[in-house]
Amino acid sequence: MDGIADMGGAPGWGSVHPPRQDEPVFSQPWEGRAFALAILSNRASGGNLDSFRHALERLDRAHYIDDGYYGRWLNAGELRLLDSAVLAPGAVDARARNLRGEHVEEPPVPEPAKPDYAPTADGTLRCLATAPAFAVGERVRARDMSPAGHTRLPRYVRGRIGVVDIIQPAGVLPDSNAHFLGENPQYVYSVRFDSHDMWGADAEPFELTVDMFESYLETPS
Amino acid sequence: MTTTAGSAERLPPALRTEALEQLLTERGLIDPKAMNGLITTYETNIGPLNGAKVVARAWTDPEYRRRLLEDGTAAIDELGFGGFQGEHIVVVENTATSHNVVVCTLCSCYPWPVLGLPPSWYKDPAYRARVVKEPRAVLSEMGLELADDVRITVHDSTSEVRWLVLPEQPPGTEHLTEEELVPLVTRDAMVGVAKVAAP
Structure with missing residues (x-):
């Protein structure tokens, strides 16, 4: 889906920040707890890696940006728990208020509705009996599509033509796996683009590779 | 929404x-x-020290370096590193004339088994948005000036493939041992936003 998470090429974000060598992994203790909680919440919701990323991309601007990176993870973990009715809407906020001394009624625990889902194997890589549809060196175009559900095809690459650089191992397709509609494993292609084909004649000269699942690609006419 | x-x-x-x-x-x-x-x-337990060990091994063992560039996942596994967020790692080499830099524009995908969790600059919207559009300007803002004739390749981590940069070994360090080289290798050089400096 098109959301705030898809940031490639988006204007208006200002300067980058030079790296700091002494930066701790978690700048505050709650960040480490939010990191672990997000992973465990997604697991408790019956989710997978792709459903978690889809939860991240469904967050609105405030939930994606304002609480920082691990706040974003916390919010996505909570959203997964709401999706599966492990938690009731408002449960976290009500408990948080009670923790700071208010007396608010907490919603009753709902009847969980976890997805009917189990992976066919560990991890995300899968072996395919079929051969890749595209060859190294072949010109391909990223499809110009804007699916309502999850996708890992960034907006900035849609409709652009590049050349297959590396055929990567096949993996589960995030677009269906995120919605528990099957793993639909496909080959992944690292496609090399010229910056001028991507950003126009005035762009800095450079090359860019984007890793795309087979169904994201088509043969240019 | x-x-x-x-x-x-x-x-x-x-x-x-x-x-x-x-x-x-x-x-x-x-x-x-x-x-x-x-x-x-x-x-x-898991952080950029793992990646530094991989790089130092590659700098001192040409056979290992060849294997690392050919099949990153297997060569990294030889040192005992792999797993979650590192199922398939591709290693790309930076040289005097070719520079690779890594990003994830869609979230902040990063090769956890060799680099740990990503630093704040990697997760920053400005980095994610801009490095695929104007990498030379972004690298300059981060303190890395590249000569005009250096060919830049940006790798956007949009699948489960993870990218690790093998930085150029700094001149004058050829006599150092693998163990002496490890502490020189920085996280930022292994993502491609810095070079490794000689001690």
């Missing part, structure tokens, strides 16, 4: 984290030991 909000006031994430942890723990839905294990693993 779906959100998690129930109320108008936005409660601080630290407080909401505590609330969620309490709710899940009291229902037995999460194991506090698993929770603490995850935090310790990524705060203490």
Whole structure:
């Protein structure tokens, strides 16, 4: 889906920040707890890696940006728990208020509705009996599509033509796996683009590779 | 747009984290030991030192370097590193004339087994948005000036493929041992936003 998470090429974000060598992994203790909680919440919701990323991309601007990176993870973990009715809407906020001394009624625990889902194997890589549809060196175009559900095809690459650089191992397709509609494993292609084909004649000269699942690609006419 | 909000006031994430942890723990839905294990693993055990060991080995062992560039995942596994967020790692080499830099424009995908969790600059919207459009300007803002004739390749980590940069060995360090080279290798050089400096 098109959301705030898809940031490639988006204007208006200002300067980058030079790296700091002494930066701790978690700048505050709650960040480490939010990191672990997000992973465990997604697991408790019956989710997978792709459903978690889809939860991240469904967050609105405030939930994606304002609480920082691990706040974003916390919010996505909570959203997964709401999706599966492990938690009731408002449960976290009500408990948080009670923790700071208010007396608010907490919603009753709902009847969980976890997805009917189990992976066919560990991890995300899968072996395919079929051969890749595209060859190294072949010109391909990223499809110009804007699916309502999850996708890992960034907006900035849609409709652009590049050349297959590396055929990567096949993996589960995030677009269906995120919605528990099957793993639909496909080959992944690292496609090399010229910056001028991507950003126009005035762009800095450079090359860019984007890793795309087979169904994201088509043969240019 | 779906959100998690129930109320108008936005409660601080630290407080909401505590609330969620309490709710899940009291229902037995999460194991506090698993929770603490995850935090310790990524705060203490898995970090860029792993990647530095891979790089130092590649700099001192030409056969290993060849294997690393041919099949990164297998060569990295030889040193005991691999797993979650590192199922398939491709290693690309920076030289005097060719420079690779890595990003994830869609979230902040990063090769956890060799670099740990990503630093704040890697997760920054400005980096994610701009490095695929104007990498030379971005690298310059980060303190890395590249000569005009250096060919830049940006790698956007949009699948489960993870990218690791093999930085150029700094001149004058050829006499150092693998163990002496390890502390010179920085996280930033292994993502491609810095070079490794001689001691």
